[in-house]
Amino acid sequence: MNQRPVYPQVFNLLILITSILVVLLATLYPFNFSIPDSFSLPEFFASFNNSSNFKDQVNNFLLFMPLGFGCTRLLQKRKIKTKVQVFLVILSSAGLSLTVEVLQVFLPSRMPTPSDILNNTIGGFIGFICFYLWNSQSFKNTVVSIESSRASRSIKQIGLFFIGYIFLIFVISLFWQNTINLSNWDANYPLQLGNEQTRDRPWQGYISEIYIADRAISKNEVAQGLADSSSFNNLGNSLLANYQLKGKCCYKEQTGQLPELLWQGQPSNAQEDKGVFLNSSHWLQTSTPVTTLNKRISKTSEFTLSTILTTANLEQFGPARIISISGTSLRRNLTLGQRGNNLDFRLRTPITGENGSDLTLSIPNIFTDTNPHHIIITYSRATIQVYVDNLQNFYSLNLLELMPKNQMIFYYALSFIPLGFCLSMLTIFAKRRLILSKLLIYGGILIPSLILEGILVSESGKNLSLKTLLLGMLFTGGTMLILRVRAAQLKMIN
Structure with missing residues (x-):
């Protein structure tokens, strides 16, 4: 009777536990927990009215990538289906992040920030992608499973997946619109x-x-x-x-x-x-x-x-x-x-x-x-207008147009790399239908950037930017191309 090796399972579990401990240490240390004297539910929810700076956002994103990687490694070794792995990685990343943010309410040295939950969750998902790029056998098995699935033989199901892909773009646009509102103002300032x-x-x-x-x-x-x-x-x-x-x-x-x-x-x-x-x-x-x-x-x-x-x-x-x-x-x-x-x-x-x-x-x-x-x-809507003494002495500033390049690149990477992953899976589904596959590739790369840019222009008053349009296409198409090339290489090797 064959038994599974014990040591690899223990090692995978150790990687996951270590990544969780690193997250807890980085987000909760020093562990000086205390309950406020006038603690109440309204004050609890009000304490989440914070926003992190750009450096913190990057750190929160990177901090959860090892967690997503370790969690995926453990799930893959246990023969969990890929789509279930995606769900569990996202759920565990969001769950741990939410737990951390709630605990930070009781830490005087920390400030809970709702946007951190989103950054942490995306970081965990990127860790999932990194695992499959690193583990050739797992990635190959996933590609073969998608190509041989029933959905790959149904134009109707492929169409439904593409509609879901477009819907995801609109969800991402809500994140961008939220970055320019004033809902995070603190009510307790004089x-x-x-x-x-x-x-x-x-x-x-x-x-x-x-x-x-x-x-x-x-x-x-x-x-x-x-x-x-x-x-x-x-x-x-x-x-x-x-x-x-x-x-x-x-x-x-x-x-x-x-x-x-x-x-x-x-x-x-x-x-x-x-x-x-x-x-x-x-x-x-x-x-x-x-x-x-x-x-x-x-x-x-x-x-x-x-x-x-x-x-x-x-x-x-x-x-x-x-x-x-x-x-x-x-x-x-x-x-x-x-x-x-x-x-x-x-x-x-x-x-x-x-x-x-x-x-x-x-x-x-x-x-x-x-x-x-x-x-x-x-x-x-992201536009600051300043008048000094008369209408002619006028200045206009748009927050999105003033965003530093490194910050813009980071936000676009967060927005379009997951889309590129979804598009690569979608094109693998449609691989047997050459014309449909090409339409999905071209449309899947162009449409997200056009939709986001159009929404930002209409909702924030920013000028149409060819650079940001191309940046979104680059991240979507680049991610899809890397995954497709990786899949082709594995087929040639095997």
Whole structure:
């Protein structure tokens, strides 16, 4: 009676256990677990309102590749069917990632991030692909199984698989649309003028008024606001904040929806037409967090901010915080700041990170004098529009177009490498039908890039980009080609 060798099974199990331990160590150390005093379910779910920076996203992706590899190796040795392996690898990667994120709620040194679950799951799936590229016999058996399956002889089933492939593209497009919304804003941040709560980013200058709305106003409304700031009162329910900064103290919000602004440090005695004077000794902060504002903007993913300000120093850096909705100098929803002559803008989205600094958003030569300037900023669908004093002095920035090359390549790899894997399997199904197979190859490479680019152009306002269109095609076609060439090589060898 033949028995399976014990040592290879133990070795495979050891690889899987080691990869799990590495994940737990990297994501939960130091293990200083504690339960918050005021713990509740709403606070539990609110603690997931975080986003990771680009470096963390890459690390989370790479961290789960060994897990996917080890899990696939163990399942393959146990003669589990390939499609079941795919399901179990995805399930185990997502399950472990979800477990880690939940445990991080009880770690003061960690912040649970929902997007990490997606990155970890894709990392595990890529580990699955790597195993089959590495293990020639397993890959060959899978290809032979697909070629000899009933589905490979049915045009109807192949068509259904291709429809599923197209549906997957639309699911991926939802991920891209989510990267530019404001749903990850923290509701517990206050509004601050002239500094951070950490007191280490002071700005020196005057602010006379602030209006904030939960939608991006039109160009015509901008023109009216530049001509007469009181026109913002006509925005109705969209207007969330109206602070008129006159007198010594205190500064109540005129719509009654937000807390009043109170002096921090020594109250300013300066009384000028330019508004309140702010510097390192005295600045303003709301008495409580601007929760209503944060939640409303988080829901609409749009806003308008209007302010009249005057810098008192042309050489301020940090950037020096003019207007900020933030918790610390490293965590914020938005910040308007001065860096020398430039107006710096930081905005929290999934692609800009919790500090809003992963993308550079800067308007040059705004602070070239010490005269008052009326600045209106709107945000909608990835586009930031900045008006300074008049409609002609206008700037437009699109988050997707400003994304660094390495970050863009990483996101496109995450999006299109799994599609390339699916397309290679689909073309192997249709291998016996030469014309259909070629149509699937050309259409499967071109259509995903066209759909994603079309959705991003229509939903985010970005310009049509041939480079990103070709980048998606490169990852899809390149992945498919590597897998097809590998399959052909194995057939020749055997």
